[in-house]
Amino acid sequence: MQVKSDAFLRCSKCRKVLFSKEFERNLRVCGSCGHHHRISADERIRITFDEGTFQELDRGLRSCDPLEFPDYREKLEKGAKATGRHDSVIRGTAMIEGRPVSAAVADFAFMGGSMGSVAGEKIARTIELAIERRIPAVIFTATGGARMQEGLLSLMQMAKTAAACRKASDEGVPFVCVFTDPTMAGVLASYASLADVILAEPGALVGFAGARVSAQAGVGRVPDNFQTSEYNFEHGMIDAVVQRKDLRSTLARVVDHLSANL
Amino acid sequence: MAKTWHEWEKPLLDLEEGIQKLRDLVPKAPPDKAAQLEKQIEEFEKKRDTFLRVKYGRLGPWERTLVARADNRPYTLDYVRAIVTDWVELHGDRRYGDDKAMIAGLGKIDGISCVIVGQQKGRDLKQRQFRNFGMAKPEGYRKAIRMFEMADRFGLPVISFIDTPAADPGVDSESRGISEAIAAGMSSLFGVGVPTIAVIIGEGGSGGAIGIGACNRVLMLENSIYSVIPPEGCAAILWREPTAGDKAASALKLTAQHALDLGLIDEIIPESFGGAHRNPAETAKNVEEAVVRHLRELMVYDRDTLRTDRYAKFRAMGVFTADEAFTL
Ligand SMILES: [Zn+2]
Numbered sequence: 001m002q003v004k005s006d007a008f009l010r011c012s013k014c015r016k017v018l019f020s021k022e023f024e025r026n027l028r029v030c031g032s033c034g035h036h037h038r039i040s041a042d043e044r045i046r047i048t049f050d051e052g053t054f055q056e057l058d059r060g061l062r063s064c065d066p067l068e069f070p071d072y073r074e075k076l077e078k079g080a081k082a083t084g085r086h087d088s089v090i091r092g093t094a095m096i097e098g099r100p101v102s103a104a105v106a107d108f109a110f111m112g113g114s115m116g117s118v119a120g121e122k123i124a125r126t127i128e129l130a131i132e133r134r135i136p137a138v139i140f141t142a143t144g145g146a147r148m149q150e151g152l153l154s155l156m157q158m159a160k161t162a163a164a165c166r167k168a169s170d171e172g173v174p175f176v177c178v179f180t181d182p183t184m185a186g187v188l189a190s191y192a193s194l195a196d197v198i199l200a201e202p203g204a205l206v207g208f209a210g211a212r213v214s215a216q217a218g219v220g221r222v223p224d225n226f227q228t229s230e231y232n233f234e235h236g237m238i239d240a241v242v243q244r245k246d247l248r249s250t251l252a253r254v255v256d257h258l259s260a261n262l
Numbered sequence: 263m264a265k266t267w268h269e270w271e272k273p274l275l276d277l278e279e280g281i282q283k284l285r286d287l288v289p290k291a292p293p294d295k296a297a298q299l300e301k302q303i304e305e306f307e308k309k310r311d312t313f314l315r316v317k318y319g320r321l322g323p324w325e326r327t328l329v330a331r332a333d334n335r336p337y338t339l340d341y342v343r344a345i346v347t348d349w350v351e352l353h354g355d356r357r358y359g360d361d362k363a364m365i366a367g368l369g370k371i372d373g374i375s376c377v378i379v380g381q382q383k384g385r386d387l388k389q390r391q392f393r394n395f396g397m398a399k400p401e402g403y404r405k406a407i408r409m410f411e412m413a414d415r416f417g418l419p420v421i422s423f424i425d426t427p428a429a430d431p432g433v434d435s436e437s438r439g440i441s442e443a444i445a446a447g448m449s450s451l452f453g454v455g456v457p458t459i460a461v462i463i464g465e466g467g468s469g470g471a472i473g474i475g476a477c478n479r480v481l482m483l484e485n486s487i488y489s490v491i492p493p494e495g496c497a498a499i500l501w502r503e504p505t506a507g508d509k510a511a512s513a514l515k516l517t518a519q520h521a522l523d524l525g526l527i528d529e530i531i532p533e534s535f536g537g538a539h540r541n542p543a544e545t546a547k548n549v550e551e552a553v554v555r556h557l558r559e560l561m562v563y564d565r566d567t568l569r570t571d572r573y574a575k576f577r578a579m580g581v582f583t584a585d586e587a588f589t590l
Contacts (some may be wrong), residue, residue, distance in 0.1 A: 060585035066524070067515050070500070086585070117580035124577065146468070146490050148499065151514045152526050155468055155490040156579040159476040162448035163576050170453070185441075186490070189429075189469040193445035208441045208469070209431030219432050227436060237439045 011035060027244045036201045036244055038181055040083070041090045041107035044140055046054070048248055049094035049103065058125060061118045062086035063150065074151040079110035087118035088143065091126045096138070097252035099259055102130035106142040108182070113143030114217065115187050116150040117169050120157025123191055127164035127175060136174040141192050145185025158190035165194035174258035176251065179206050179229060179238065190261045193237075196256050199247065200229035200238045207232075264349065266328060270317075274536075279398050295501045314536035320483065323517050324508035327493060329485040330464045331427075336542040337396075338365060338380035338423040344546035345553075346371055346378065355404035361428070363394040364402030364474075370501060371421065372554040377475055379406045380423030383464070397430040398470065403443035406474050407450045414454040420559055422460040422474045427492060427520035429470035439555045444473035451476040452572060455565025459556050461531070461549060462486045462518075463538075476589075478572050479556045480526070482518035483545070484533040488526075489516035526579060528556070 207227030
């Protein structure tokens with residue numbers, strides 16, 4: 001998204017010039033090409049849950065650079081400056097059209113939404129709280145995958161979050177996941193794919209192997225819409241691709257149905 | 263620093279070649295000359311052993327990565343042949359096909375019938391292609407899941423041998439839901455009420471490894487690696503130079519010792535002197551001893567305890583601080 005002046009900006013997808021006000025009113029969806037541009041976690045919370053109902057939990061959790069990985073502390077600080085948070089996942093409780101949910105929302109602006117110990121812990125707690133209160137868990141993903149800078153600890157977050165999902169499943173507590181751009185690798189290959197219902201925003205990047213990994217592995221020609229929401233939908237991996245403007249009402253309906261016998 | 267395993271094992275191979283040449287000379291030599299040759303051989307052998315002890319005693323993360331990937335390192339089926347009796351290999355996921363990169367079957371370890379799964383690599387070019395370099399596709403994970411569920415039905419322990427650079431990243435895999443298959447593999451392992459043991463014998467490559475690795479006990483061979491990303495991939499992302507694998511291997515802390523120090527695995531299984539490939543039989547014996555010991559420990563627990571033990575184990579993984587008075 002390129003800002004031309006306060007009043008106008010240019011869609012990075014179709015290059016058309018848009019009115020800023022209209023763009024914001026359209027929830028950052030391009031009025032010309034329909035491209036769903038990324039939004040912050042705070043914005044996501046604002047447009048998804050009943051006004052003023054989101055109560056943040058675990059805001060104080062932060063990574064302590066367990067591997068002393070090169071430049072990690074700087075990246076954490078940069079992420080904190082960009083988002084006003086300590087890590088990539090914000091969690092809490094909220095209402096969606098009057099129904100209580102245990103919610104988590106990832107922010108891509110914090111180190112590419114990557115999952116390290118803190119994100120994994122918050123996701124696990126989100127699902128455990130849902131089990132404890134017998135309310136649905138609703139999670140929005142936006143992530144490049146597991147966080148490299150915490151090494152094997154990050155890989156173990158895949159197992160940790162998968163364990164929580166399994167428990168919710170065994171206990172009959174629903175979990176709804178919404179894939180936003182991007183939803184990749186270690187997150188897609190763990191809790192995100194274990195949701196009872198999976199919704200996705202149009203055009204989101206959704207896949208296992210990142211472009212660099214694929215190139216190194218010698219993956220050749222790929223289909224045009226490879227690793228998009230639509231591609232995953234065609235292959236039966238996603239329940240529905242939903243426009244951002246319809247997401248809240250669709251989500252509310254799904255939550256309502258799945259809460260019927262809780 | 264050596265870029266390949268062959269490169270840094272070269273002095274060793276030269277020494278061994280020299281020793282062999284001298285040995286060939288001994289029978290043809292006159293007695294006094296033969297004695298001299300024997301002495302020379304002894305010296306060479308001492309040199310070789312010193313090299314092995316010094317070199318293998320302090321292998322760095324990158325060197326261990328190279329050993330973990332060495333093409334003469336024992337693979338899953340080598341361990342199966344060495345420690346499993348009454349083996350019956352089973353094939354197919356009953357959904358799509360049979361993945362040759364993921365083997366599965368029934369067999370006895372120390373007389374105990376088990377379900378065994380694991381990635382399988384190939385040794386020569388043809389075998390490597392046949393095994394897809396040990397990179398399983400969705401059908402591989404779904405075959406493993408079928409086995410986990412069968413194990414659960416019949417009360418059989420699960421032994422999972424991990425040796426994969428990664429799950430297959432190709433178009434086939436994406437189209438059939440490789441991410442879902444890996445996630446479902448973990449979910450299945452968290453559901454079973456039987457003892458589960460994972461043994462990382464070579465490369466524990468990210469999602470491809472954890473998809474069959476979420477077990478009650480996780481053991482690692484001394485020179486195996488366990489990593490969230492291959493060091494070359496990490497280097498490509500961080501420094502835009504895939505050749506900086508050595509630097510990335512150190513940063514990622516991907517050795518068995520690091521994993522043990524972080525509390526993410528339960529035990530390191532020693533390899534034979536100079537690496538598992540120098541004495542596969544001895545290494546297999548060590549694997550068998552460790553697996554049987556853990557198996558016998560776990561077999562006293564009931565189904566619920568095994569499940570809650572597994573949950574608690576992985577639930578506790580993660581390092582962070584809770585900063586109650588939040589300020590940014
Ligand atoms: Zn546009």
